[in-house]
Amino acid sequence: MxxxxxxxxxxxxxxxxxxxxxxxxxxxxxxxxxxxxxVRLDDTNFLITASGRDKGRLTPDDFLAREIARPGERGANSxxxxxxxxxxxxxxxxxxxxxxxxxxxxGAVYHVHEPYSAFCSERDANLGSTRMSSAEMIKxxxxxxxxxxxxxxxxxxxxxxxxxxxxxxxxxxxxxxHKIPGVNIRNHGYYAWGSTPFEAKRHVETFAxxxxxxxELGNGA
Amino acid sequence: MxxxxxxxxxxxxxxxxxxxxxxxxxxxxxxxxxxxxxVRLDDTNFLITASGRDKGRLTPDDFLAREIARPGERGANSxxxxxxxxxxxxxxxxxxxxxxxxxxxxGAVYHVHEPYSAFCSERDANLGSTRMSSAEMIKxxxxxxxxxxxxxxxxxxxxxxxxxxxxxxxxxxxxxxHKIPGVNIRNHGYYAWGSTPFEAKRHVETFAxxxxxxxELGNGA
Amino acid sequence: MxxxxxxxxxxxxxxxxxxxxxxxxxxxxxxxxxxxxxVRLDDTNFLITASGRDKGRLTPDDFLAREIARPGERGANSxxxxxxxxxxxxxxxxxxxxxxxxxxxxGAVYHVHEPYSAFCSERDANLGSTRMSSAEMIKxxxxxxxxxxxxxxxxxxxxxxxxxxxxxxxxxxxxxxHKIPGVNIRNHGYYAWGSTPFEAKRHVETFAxxxxxxxELGNGA
Amino acid sequence: MxxxxxxxxxxxxxxxxxxxxxxxxxxxxxxxxxxxxxVRLDDTNFLITASGRDKGRLTPDDFLAREIARPGERGANSxxxxxxxxxxxxxxxxxxxxxxxxxxxxGAVYHVHEPYSAFCSERDANLGSTRMSSAEMIKxxxxxxxxxxxxxxxxxxxxxxxxxxxxxxxxxxxxxxHKIPGVNIRNHGYYAWGSTPFEAKRHVETFAxxxxxxxELGNGA
Numbered sequence: 001m002x003x004x005x006x007x008x009x010x011x012x013x014x015x016x017x018x019x020x021x022x023x024x025x026x027x028x029x030x031x032x033x034x035x036x037x038x039v040r041l042d043d044t045n046f047l048i049t050a051s052g053r054d055k056g057r058l059t060p061d062d063f064l065a066r067e068i069a070r071p072g073e074r075g076a077n078s079x080x081x082x083x084x085x086x087x088x089x090x091x092x093x094x095x096x097x098x099x100x101x102x103x104x105x106x107g108a109v110y111h112v113h114e115p116y117s118a119f120c121s122e123r124d125a126n127l128g129s130t131r132m133s134s135a136e137m138i139k140x141x142x143x144x145x146x147x148x149x150x151x152x153x154x155x156x157x158x159x160x161x162x163x164x165x166x167x168x169x170x171x172x173x174x175x176x177x178h179k180i181p182g183v184n185i186r187n188h189g190y191y192a193w194g195s196t197p198f199e200a201k202r203h204v205e206t207f208a209x210x211x212x213x214x215x216e217l218g219n220g221a
Numbered sequence: 222m223x224x225x226x227x228x229x230x231x232x233x234x235x236x237x238x239x240x241x242x243x244x245x246x247x248x249x250x251x252x253x254x255x256x257x258x259x260v261r262l263d264d265t266n267f268l269i270t271a272s273g274r275d276k277g278r279l280t281p282d283d284f285l286a287r288e289i290a291r292p293g294e295r296g297a298n299s300x301x302x303x304x305x306x307x308x309x310x311x312x313x314x315x316x317x318x319x320x321x322x323x324x325x326x327x328g329a330v331y332h333v334h335e336p337y338s339a340f341c342s343e344r345d346a347n348l349g350s351t352r353m354s355s356a357e358m359i360k361x362x363x364x365x366x367x368x369x370x371x372x373x374x375x376x377x378x379x380x381x382x383x384x385x386x387x388x389x390x391x392x393x394x395x396x397x398x399h400k401i402p403g404v405n406i407r408n409h410g411y412y413a414w415g416s417t418p419f420e421a422k423r424h425v426e427t428f429a430x431x432x433x434x435x436x437e438l439g440n441g442a
Numbered sequence: 443m444x445x446x447x448x449x450x451x452x453x454x455x456x457x458x459x460x461x462x463x464x465x466x467x468x469x470x471x472x473x474x475x476x477x478x479x480x481v482r483l484d485d486t487n488f489l490i491t492a493s494g495r496d497k498g499r500l501t502p503d504d505f506l507a508r509e510i511a512r513p514g515e516r517g518a519n520s521x522x523x524x525x526x527x528x529x530x531x532x533x534x535x536x537x538x539x540x541x542x543x544x545x546x547x548x549g550a551v552y553h554v555h556e557p558y559s560a561f562c563s564e565r566d567a568n569l570g571s572t573r574m575s576s577a578e579m580i581k582x583x584x585x586x587x588x589x590x591x592x593x594x595x596x597x598x599x600x601x602x603x604x605x606x607x608x609x610x611x612x613x614x615x616x617x618x619x620h621k622i623p624g625v626n627i628r629n630h631g632y633y634a635w636g637s638t639p640f641e642a643k644r645h646v647e648t649f650a651x652x653x654x655x656x657x658e659l660g661n662g663a
Numbered sequence: 664m665x666x667x668x669x670x671x672x673x674x675x676x677x678x679x680x681x682x683x684x685x686x687x688x689x690x691x692x693x694x695x696x697x698x699x700x701x702v703r704l705d706d707t708n709f710l711i712t713a714s715g716r717d718k719g720r721l722t723p724d725d726f727l728a729r730e731i732a733r734p735g736e737r738g739a740n741s742x743x744x745x746x747x748x749x750x751x752x753x754x755x756x757x758x759x760x761x762x763x764x765x766x767x768x769x770g771a772v773y774h775v776h777e778p779y780s781a782f783c784s785e786r787d788a789n790l791g792s793t794r795m796s797s798a799e800m801i802k803x804x805x806x807x808x809x810x811x812x813x814x815x816x817x818x819x820x821x822x823x824x825x826x827x828x829x830x831x832x833x834x835x836x837x838x839x840x841h842k843i844p845g846v847n848i849r850n851h852g853y854y855a856w857g858s859t860p861f862e863a864k865r866h867v868e869t870f871a872x873x874x875x876x877x878x879e880l881g882n883g884a
Contacts, residue, residue, distance in 0.1 A: 023277065027249070028690070032803035032869035054861065056686065113800060115872065119879050122797075134343075136378055136409035137334060140253035146380035157799055159809035188799035198275065206253035209336065216340050244498065248470070355564075357599055357630035358555060361474035367601035419496065427474035430557065437561050465719065469691070576785075578820055578851035579776060582695035588822035640717065648695035651778065658782050 008107070010065070010081060013039040013047045016197045018058045021049070024112050024204065025056035034113040035189065036090035038100075039197050044068050045078045046100060046109075050087045064089055071101045071169050094165035099193050102172035106193045108200035113189035116211035121154050121186040124219050129153045130184065135213050140206030141181055142199075152180060152207070157188045182207055229328070231286070231302060234260040234268045237418045239279045242270070245333050245425065246277035255334040256410065257311035259321075260418050265289055266299045267321060267330075271308045285310055292322045292390050315386035320414050323393035327414045329421035334410035337432035342375050342407040345440050350374045351405065356434050361427030362402060363420075373401055373428070378409045403428055450549070452507070452523060455481040455489045458639045460500045463491070466554050466646065467498035476555040477631065478532035480542075481639050486510055487520045488542060488551075492529045506531055513543045513611050536607035541635050544614035548635045550642035555631035558653035563596050563628040566661050571595045572626065577655050582648030583623060584641075594622060594649070599630045624649055671770070673728070673744060676702040676710045679860045681721045684712070687775050687867065688719035697776040698852065699753035701763075702860050707731055708741045709763060709772075713750045727752055734764045734832050757828035762856050765835035769856045771863035776852035779874035784817050784849040787882050792816045793847065798876050803869030804844055805862075813843060815870070820849045845870055 017037045024030050035055055038048035045065050049055070053062040065081030066089055075097050077083050096109045120130045129151035132138060138148055153171060158164050164185060171177050181203045182192040192207055194200035238258045245251045256276055259269035266286050270276070274283040286302030287310055296318050298304050317330045341351045350372035353359060359369055374392060379385050385406060392398050402424045403413040413428055415421035459479045466472050477497055480490035487507050491497070495504040507523030508531055517539050519525050538551045562572045571593035574580060580590055595613060600606050606627060613619050623645045624634040634649055636642035680700045687693045698718055701711035708728050712718070716725040728744030729752055738760050740746050759772045783793045792814035795801060801811055816834060821827050827848060834840050844866045845855040855870055857863035 026247075026689075031872045032800060032865045034800060034803060034869075034872075054864070113872065115875060115879075118798065118876060122880055134378075134408045135339065136406070137253060137255060140255060157797075185799070187797045201275070202253045206255075209252045209255075209334070212336060213339060216336075217343055247468075355599075355629045356560065357627070358474060358476060361476060422496070423474045427476075430473045430476075430555065433557060434560060437557075438564055468689075576820075576850045577781065578848070579695060579697060582697060643717070644695045648697075651694045651697075651776065654778060655781060658778075659785055 007042040008039060010041060010047060013041060014060045014063050020197060020201050021055040021058050029112040029114040030055035035111050036092055037110045038096045039108045041065060045080055048089050048093055048096060051090045066093065068100045069097045071098065091161050094162050095168055095191060098165045098169035098172060102169060103178050103193060105195050107195045108197040109191060109193045110200045110204050111189060111191045112204055114208045114211065116215045117184050117190045118187055119215050120211050121184050125154060125186055130214055131219055132210050132214055135210055137206055137209045140202055150180060152182060152184050154184045154186050157186045228263040229260060231262060231268060234262060235281045235284050241418060241422050242276040242279050250333040250335040251276035256332050257313055258331045259317045260329045262286060266301055269310050269314055269317060272311045287314065289321045290318045292319065312382050315383050316389055316412060319386045319390035319393060323390060324399050324414060326416050328416045329418040330412060330414045331421045331425050332410060332412045333425055335429045335432065337436045338405050338411045339408055340436050341432050342405050346375060346407055351435055352440055353431050353435055356431055358427050358430045361423055371401060373403060373405050375405045375407050378407045449484040450481060452483060452489060455483060456502045456505050462639060462643050463497040463500050471554040471556040472497035477553050478534055479552045480538045481550045483507060487522055490531050490535055490538060493532045508535065510542045511539045533603050536604050537610055537633060540607045540611035540614060544611060545620050545635060547637050549637045550639040551633060551635045552642045552646050553631060553633045554646055556650045556653065558657045559626050559632045560629055561657050562653050563626050567596060567628055572656055573661055574652050574656060577652055579648050579651045582644055592622060594624060594626050596626045596628050599628045670705040671702060673704060673710060676704060677723045677726050683860060683864050684718040684721050692775040692777040693718035698774050699755055700773045701759045702771045704728060708743055711752050711756055711759060714753045729756065731763045732760045734761065754824050757825050758831055758854060761828045761832035761835060765832060766841050766856060768858050770858045771860040772854060772856045773863045773867050774852060774854045775867055777871045777874065779878045780847050780853045781850055782878050783874050784847050788817060788849055793877055794882055795873050795877055798873055800869050800872045803865055815843060815845060815847050817847045817849050820851045
């Protein structure tokens, strides 16, 4: 399945991530240079934050373009969008790669270190997921059915990041797992994606609300 | 009883909602495109946010004008204020309709997904309301008596939104229930209204304080 | 004892309060038009916020000048600074009056509805005060001794505001009670003052930290 | 070991601290004029905030340059950067001195009154440190090993600040203790440092996340 959107210009992608990252930073979800954001440029390339930048103060020089890889392969710097060779993508780029490769139509992947998702991941680690069944905000994930059964999966936070990516890749190789537009990493933070940056931002914010709700009211509320 | 205010120009109504929604977004009450705001334009029309917009970044193109309906009837796009036909009002417009139709003199209806109201709604669901008896901030609801008996009613969050609207409409058909300028929806968020946008904003913020207070100190504090 | 500062121009006083109130609003301490601020203009007059204004959006038109009264007397609109007669001071102006009249050298009185002070007031109501003995931030109140014994007094929130003012006035008639530059009102919020607006702001923020600290760690920590 | 960076111009150092302090203030970590920041200017001088300034509103006049002292000695006003003699450095300058003197290559020292660090310090006082073993954010401290054993040391909050500095100095005289780029003071706040202001800011924010995480999940999570 090919990417359904019109191509997004490089400068638009960068400006959108600068603005969205600043917004997430102000919510307290990207402290200490944590997290990483990417936006698809076209069928074969995406733009991603360089490693180690202050997410509250990104500039247009803090991004590099990468080629979308096949599942199980590493990406490379984009030939279509030449990049300053001194820039390195986040070590977690491989998780972005798994998401772009496995979920059709993804236009943006945002990874944040939102605190409540980490709290819930520790509480619910043995269950393998955080369950949410009743909050209205579930609709913000694009799930409109009555009495939805929503489980946000929790992945182990391997020190070897490609090992995390492999488990996310395996999870997303089953299209049934595309219904929930995000995965949570234990003691770490979550990835959320969408067909556009607008939708990815909506999913980031919706997960933030849902994890806070779950933490205050208990798993299953 | 007719609407007592001077008419509010379309652009003033939109600018006020852009500013108030941004303020509420920064408080964390409108994450993930949630919530909806409306302001009355004149005796028979109100302006409401279009469905699915980012409430932290509203623009003048994110609104549409609707006719105020009679209780039990659906509204229609305003003939006095022609609207881009591609815009759809929030699915929850029917609850705004019930409030405009039932409460005399309402000039604005603001609906927010403030987290503590959801926590309290789950805790107090069996009681049918959240009781507040002692906080000074109750005066912010326009209730100045000593030892007020304030109960903020909780409505079931039916998947069928018109069913929620019908219950809110029945509640507001009794003028004795107009004393509290808001209703809370379980696991969802609350609606607050006022004779002006200024008053509706004050009620939104006052409820936010009161729900946080109730959550920290317990129902009845 | 006469007022030791140079006179503060009316416009400077208003601008300072606009800026400080906006700052406190953003901290969440002045929701729903709550709170009130005043700054001394000279030996016999102070400028105070008009009743019912949005503290996040004050303008120069939201203030009126009042004469400092003797303890037990009500103030009047200032003859030196004529005021739009439609403006009314906050109902809590009488508490400002008690503070200006009783504490020598006070240059500003700021009243905020900070949530943790309300939580602590309910928890500690039977004790009559919230005790703080160890937090470094106590120095922010101007108390630098080792092992200070700090008790922030709690006053009943009478529906009759002059009754609160009378109790605050009696408390401040004892100069030994001037050491702590603030009083807390049960279920309501606190008043903090200082020789300048700068110092009053520092006291407001220090109390906010200390009440949060006390609420998290328990009375006496 | 000499300082490896190029010299930082005075105006750049001041502008960086104005911006970083404002950011920390907005997070709620520098209320009530608390905290202090310094940036190294060259091998023998650093710029530090003057005592008692509002950290949300610093101006270029709120700094003074000091000479880096040998361990156990007090610093003096910089001869290379003459300073308005009315300005006094924070009383806690001596702790900055210990850090610059003991840790090679430090380019900035930031001290904040972040609330969760104070809560954890009280909870963990008997243990002498707050332990953190699993949060991904530990990488923000520059610690990338798997299963790191991280203990953030807690120092007593002596009323005599030089006594705190002496204990921090003794701690940092062991290079093995340089691995964790910060120290926590009981009931007070923490110091974080880095080779650049950028790195010091990253460490401040990372500690803030880690203390909140530890407070919510318990010591050792």
